[in-house]
Amino acid sequence: MHALIQGIILGILTAGVYALMASGQTLIFGIMKVVNLAQGAMVILGAYLAFQLFTSFGIDPFLAIPITTVALFVVGVLVQLLFLRPLRSDDRSELSLLVTFAVALLLEGIMSVIWSTSDRSINTHYANSSWTVFGYQITLVRLWAFLLSLFALGLLYLLLNRTRFGRAIRASVQNPESATLLGVQSERVSAIGFGLGAATAAAAGSVYGLLYPFNSGSHYDLISRLLSIVILGGLGSVGGAVIGALVISVSSAIVASAISPIWSEMTFFIVLLLVLLVRPRGLFGTAARGAI
Amino acid sequence: MSEPILVLRSVVAGYGAGDILKGVDLEVQPATVTCLIGPNGAGKSTVLKCVSGLLRPRQGSVTYRGDVIDPLSTRKRLSRGIVHVPQDRSLFPAMTVWDNLLMGGYAMKDQKEVRRRVEQAADTFPICRQRAHDHAGSLSGGEQKQVELARTLVLDPGLVLLDEPSIGLDPKSRTQVFASIRGLAEQGITVLLVEQNARSGLAASDIGAVLETGIVRLVDSGASLLTNPEVARLYLGGHATPAAATAATSAPGR
Ligand SMILES: Nc1ncnc2c1ncn2[C@@H]1O[C@H](COP(=O)(O)OP(=O)(O)OP(=O)(O)O)[C@@H](O)[C@H]1O
Numbered sequence A: 001m002h003a004l005i006q007g008i009i010l011g012i013l014t015a016g017v018y019a020l021m022a023s024g025q026t027l028i029f030g031i032m033k034v035v036n037l038a039q040g041a042m043v044i045l046g047a048y049l050a051f052q053l054f055t056s057f058g059i060d061p062f063l064a065i066p067i068t069t070v071a072l073f074v075v076g077v078l079v080q081l082l083f084l085r086p087l088r089s090d091d092r093s094e095l096s097l098l099v100t101f102a103v104a105l106l107l108e109g110i111m112s113v114i115w116s117t118s119d120r121s122i123n124t125h126y127a128n129s130s131w132t133v134f135g136y137q138i139t140l141v142r143l144w145a146f147l148l149s150l151f152a153l154g155l156l157y158l159l160l161n162r163t164r165f166g167r168a169i170r171a172s173v174q175n176p177e178s179a180t181l182l183g184v185q186s187e188r189v190s191a192i193g194f195g196l197g198a199a200t201a202a203a204a205g206s207v208y209g210l211l212y213p214f215n216s217g218s219h220y221d222l223i224s225r226l227l228s229i230v231i232l233g234g235l236g237s238v239g240g241a242v243i244g245a246l247v248i249s250v251s252s253a254i255v256a257s258a259i260s261p262i263w264s265e266m267t268f269f270i271v272l273l274l275v276l277l278v279r280p281r282g283l284f285g286t287a288a289r290g291a292i
Numbered sequence B: 001m002s003e004p005i006l007v008l009r010s011v012v013a014g015y016g017a018g019d020i021l022k023g024v025d026l027e028v029q030p031a032t033v034t035c036l037i038g039p040n041g042a043g044k045s046t047v048l049k050c051v052s053g054l055l056r057p058r059q060g061s062v063t064y065r066g067d068v069i070d071p072l073s074t075r076k077r078l079s080r081g082i083v084h085v086p087q088d089r090s091l092f093p094a095m096t097v098w099d100n101l102l103m104g105g106y107a108m109k110d111q112k113e114v115r116r117r118v119e120q121a122a123d124t125f126p127i128c129r130q131r132a133h134d135h136a137g138s139l140s141g142g143e144q145k146q147v148e149l150a151r152t153l154v155l156d157p158g159l160v161l162l163d164e165p166s167i168g169l170d171p172k173s174r175t176q177v178f179a180s181i182r183g184l185a186e187q188g189i190t191v192l193l194v195e196q197n198a199r200s201g202l203a204a205s206d207i208g209a210v211l212e213t214g215i216v217r218l219v220d221s222g223a224s225l226l227t228n229p230e231v232a233r234l235y236l237g238g239h240a241t242p243a244a245a246t247a248a249t250s251a252p253g254r
């Protein structure tokens, strides 16, 4: 029982970081109907940037987040303007799979050249500290990572729901033609939306680098998890991404502690298949074409 | 008659190969309601798209308040006061009614002014206040139309283009929508509308125009078109409205 609850705590804390990565991906899908296969690579790029800022300048990965998010925001905007905007709108969804996969490979190549392919990790002085609460161990890094993710998701929520630009994003998702007719410039919304998606990847990347060792190829594993989460939650729904992350992280943590860590890797995909059997459009699939 | 506010001159336009509009000529007088009728596929919606800028004519010109506006983007035309409400439901269904109204002023810089205009529009269309915090998608079709009209007011428009405003509405909501449209004209706003429901549309309009296969075949007062036997046979389900019944042109249709 103790191990189970410990597992659930771990799962919830981990879910925050995945929710943040996935929210960016689902936002991009909501705005452009583009499945961004480079989201994982962007997370890893964020992790490398945090790693570099830490090793070269001693900047704490949490404090590096404002820098890495701005950098990845720019990368995201450029990817949209250079590679996605030229695609014709009728076959953009299909072609964008290839394009974003190519971007992922390109980023992987660049990262291998700069940082080699060996594993890196960010070892801060607090990396191994933990608190014990009612007999349950809570790693400090994970707790901070979780709180930071909640904070970033909160900012994203406020941006989408309380600002003029956020209204424009939601409007273009819900009714592109009407949005255009009211003066929303969809290409600009797409570019900034893609930038925001990449920025969430950067924030999550700093944290990811603190939690796990990574290398330039880590994005393959990451993107398959992210896809599971956003499909589970219903593509295009940010709330769904958060729930999807929770369901998947908690269930694999439970499996790890109750059955075996070997099975927990697979839980991601087993849960996904089971949910899709019952709800083919994901948990929040009906919302996929409406809210984000 | 005063100077027309909107003039279409030999407008040719289409989507792929082939032209849909084959030389459309139309003049719209300020602060009037003009109704475009015609069979499905005649190109009625396409005419509105050429005015709002969703589609660029291949030949001919669109003039608004004396300026040729063809080179202008949708956004530029919007800032000149041309607002287009498209045929299908045009609200953002998962946004609140109030947020929908705020989007009506998206093209404006001054957000304070937007808020003031939204309040004003909500005074004209009370449903906006009653359901302010509900998702627009949860409103009935008629209520949604009221909100759409309210949203056009936020921009303080000079010309409102309405594509089939009465589609899918019950008779009572239809009456209400056409009354609101008359209200726009009384405020000095020019309305160009497209209507399947020719009888109600013409009854609420000052001028009617019949579009067939990309050409304007006939332009006359709404009242005269209602009594025109050929128009009646083709678009009013067989029989002309007796002249007496159309005396009050501005009475909303039934
Ligand atoms: N986006 C588009 N791409 C290609 N063809 C189109 C497009 N929109 C309309 N058309 C074609 O143009 C023609 C005229 O369409 P339009 O929508 O202007 O007709 P309409 O008079 O408004 O008809 P309805 O009464 O059915 O709304 C139709 O044959 C239609 O198939």
Ligand SMILES: [Mg+2]
Residues within 6 Å of the ligand: B044, B045, B046, B087, B163, B194
């Ligand atoms: Mg039409």
